[in-house]
Amino acid sequence: MPDLLIELFSEEIPARMQARAAEDLKKRVTDGLVEAGLTYSGAAALSTPRRLTLAVDGLLAESPTIREERKGPKVGAPDKAIEGFLRGAGLTRDQLEERETPKGAVYFALIEKPGRPAAEIIAEVLETTIRTFPWPKSMRWGAGSLRWVRPLHSILCILSDEAGATVVDLDIDGIKSGNTTRGHRFMAPDQITVTGFDDYAAKLKRAHVVLDPRERAEAIWQEATNQAFASGLEVVEDKGLLAEVAGLVECPVVLMGAIDAEFLELPAEVLQTSMKEHQKFFSVKNPKTGRIEKFITVANRETADNGATILAGNQKVLSARLADAKFFWENDLRTAKSEAGMSAWVENLGNVTFHNKLGTQAARIDRIAALAREIAPVVGADAGLAEQAARVAKADLSSEMVYEFPELQGLMGRYYAQAAGLPQEVANACEQHYSPLGPGDDVPSEPVSVAVALADKLDTLTGFWAIDEKPTGSKDPFALRRAALGVIRLVLENDVRISLERFSDLGLLRQEKNCESGGIGDQEITGLQDLLEEIAEHGVYGATIREVRAYFDQTRGEEESQVLLLKKAAASVPDTSIDLLSFFHDRLKVFLRDQGIRHDVIDACIAMDGNDDLTLLVKRARALEDFMKTEDGTNLLQGFKRANNILSQAEEKDGVEYSYGADRKFAEDDTEKALFDALEAGGGRSLRPSRPKISRLPCGHGRPARADRCVL
Known part of the structure; x- marks a missing residue:
């Protein structure tokens, strides 16, 4: 059974595309071979900046008849x-x-259908794969119609067995397949003839090409850590940067250089970000001081001077980059320490639009500050500090450093808040209020940070719900699912008992008042602002605002603007609030299912009163999950099913619905009376639901449940 070796040799492929391209090549070729009847025993795909390689072992010599x-x-x-x-x-x-x-x-x-030779099938499959390859971006060159990520130079395609190697005949836009490749661009540019994968890999190694990207990454990291250790330093780990750098070189040569002393006082994160984003350098820090003192760069060739010229050029470019960062840092510090402080940056945000329907960043900050003050007592934070933190948390968006490096937002806010002499809790909230950004991100635990983080995410959610910009299918351009999951993690991991319905309604009212398009404008009626502010100050529950709407629905002949506009607000908020709470529940279901809690248990707890208190809801779900695993839980479920089936059969036979429950006056013996006594002691009201569902089980441990569920 022959082995197949394919190499597509081109100009440098962008590092971010290499891993996906190697897997696409493997999948498309092997799928095509199997579909044509050629099975194989194993396949592996590899990549370097200049080549995609696929090795297929144990291929059939021809397809079966x-x-x-x-x-x-x-x-x-x-x-x-x-x-x-x-x-x-x-x-x-x-x-x-x-x-x-x-x-x-x-x-x-x-x-x-007679079988076909493997070479014939391979030629068809490979040509189709090359012509339809799913590059994120591709280009044409010369006069041909072929598109590739970069100009394609050669195609190596051979079948090898004990008898030797045979070239699979293929011609794509004048590029004919062969059995040759080339080594390193500078150190071994001549052609290399190969007879199989082992021969191919060995000759490339001698030609200064490390074929396996994992081997290149391991070699880079090993040499980098060794050089840093020899100087008493350590390399700042960055797996993403390591994978990227491994995709930039075929022959990695690790060099360590020093950072000029004038830049050493810059924050470590500024140095690290500048070097990573602009130069693809690894940061090397002093473990005793935490300062970034040196850098690691990876060259793509060996030189006679052991990289001294390369290192000198890199240091020169790096100094120019860090000079810009130092200029931004010093300018921002002067602003933060000035009399106006960070408030000057907040004022500038009045000219920055957050969303054309939701107003400016400054208006958003006002809403977040008001909401954070309301949330603070619930999470054990000082209301004044929470409001202060919310007002400066996004100030660094106007700073020069964040303008240059947006990924430093929040972090620079902490530095600037400290420079401005603000309380440490406020400075920490500036950095932490964006968290958690993902499932693996840390969750803030300081009360002030928790209050601001919740206010920030709730304002985002209520804002986009107010203008009906909700996630649809796989599309979520404003990352609202991530914001909802952030709220869930903030609440659960800090054991916060908070009414999401109350604060969602409060946020929705503020959004209604501040929306520039279709909302209630304060400029229309001056008195309305005071009324809405009064409502927002005390928080509005869905039930309360529905009462307001019902009241105005009964009002006849009222033409005053205040009444009409408030009626408009009252008509829109409740349904939106309910829909937003359902969105939270959907995200919570996914979160809990990942933790192994059954879907019917989650649904049962969501159906209970107080389902906007996520902490209580999750505790109920876990308690019910544990109970259902016990013998008593199994017996309860079986008993409920049996009683439900008996009553359903009785309803069908009698033609009536027994939704009113059992009556004590029909008890005939002591056992039935004892059952009623037990039900009354447990707070139950009905022996069965009016619309029974097995998933709706009690989990309140004796507290009364809603009338549409079985209570035992």
């Missing part, structure tokens, strides 16, 4: 039907066979 029996139309069927069947089978009428069936005589076709 396929015999297929196909049933056709009845004998005597119209000629057009028979001719269509013949075209599909690729046969003539005299090749058909007549057979008797229970439904009469029927034509059958015996189709035999």
Whole structure:
């Protein structure tokens, strides 16, 4: 059984595309081979900046002969039907066979497809793969129609076995397949003839090409850590940067350089970000001081001076980059320490639009500050500090450093808040209020940070719900699912008992008042602002605002603007609030299912009162999950099913619905009376639901449940 080796040799492929491209090549070629009848024992894909390589072991020498029996139309069927069947089978009428069936005589076709040589199939599959390859971006060059990520120079495609290697004949836009490749661009640019994968890998190694990206990454990290350790330093780990750098070089040569002393006082994160983003350098820090003092760069070739010239050029470019960062840092510090402090940056945010329907960043900060003050007592934070932190948390968006490096937002806010002399809790909230950004991100635990983080995410959610910009399918351009999951993690991991309905309604009212399009403008009616502010200050529950709406629905003949505008607000908020709470529940279901809690248990707890208190809801779900695993839980479920089935049969027989529950006056013996006594002691009101669902089980441990659920 021969082995297949394919190499697509081109100009440098962007590092971020290499891993995906190698997997795409493997999948498309192997899928095509299997579909054509060529099975194999194993396949591996590798990549370097200049080549994609696929090795397939144990390939069949030719596809097997396929015999297929196909049933056709009845004998005597119209000629057009028979001719269509013949075209599909690729046969003539005299090749058909007549057979008797229970439904009469029927034509059958015996189709035999002879096997094909592997080389013929490989050529077809590879050409299709190359011409339809799913690059994120591709280009054409010369006069041909072929598109590739960068100009494609050569195609290596050989089948090898004990007898030797055979080139698979292929010609794509003038690029003919062969058995040659090239080594390192500078150190071994001549052609290399290969006879199989082992020979190919060994000759590339001698030609200064490390074929396996994982081997390149391991070599880079090993040499980098060794050089840093020799100087008493350590490399700042960055797996993403390591993978990227490994995709930039075929022959990694690790060099360590020093940072000029004038830049050493810059924050470590500024140095690290500047070097990573602009130069693809690893940061090397002093473990005793935490300062970034040196850098690691990876060259793509060995030199006679051991990289001294390369290192000198890199240090020169780095100094220019860090000079810019130092300029931004010093300017920002002067602003933060000035009399106006960070408030000057907040004022500038009045000219920055957050969303064309949700106003400016400054207006958003006002809403977040008001909401943070409301949330603070619930999470054990000082209301004044929470409001202060919310007002400066996004101030660094106007700073020069964050303008240059947006990924430093929040972090620079902490530095600037400390420079401005603000309390440490406020400075920490500036950095932490964006968290958690993802499932693996840390969750803030300081009360002030928790209050601001919740206010920030709730304002985002209520804002986009107010303008009906919700996630649809896989599309979530404003990362609202991530914001909802952030709220869930903040609440659960800090064991916060908070009414999401209350604060969602409060946020929705503020959004209604501040929306620039279709909302209630304060400029229209001055008195309305005071009224809405009064409502928002005390928080509005969905039930309360529905009462307001009902009241105005009963009002006849009122034409005053205040009444009409408030009626508009009251009409929109409740449904939106309920929909937003359902969105939270959907995200919570996913979160809890990942932790192994059954979906019917989650649904049962969501159906209970107080389901906007996520901490209580999750505690109920975990308690119910644990209870259902016990013998008592199993017996309860079986008893409920049995009682439900008996009553359902009685309803069907009697033609009535027994939704009112059992009555004590019908108890005939002591056991039935004891059952009623037990139900009353447990707070139950009904023996069965009006619309029974097995998933709706009690989990309140004796507290009364809603009337549409069974309570025992």
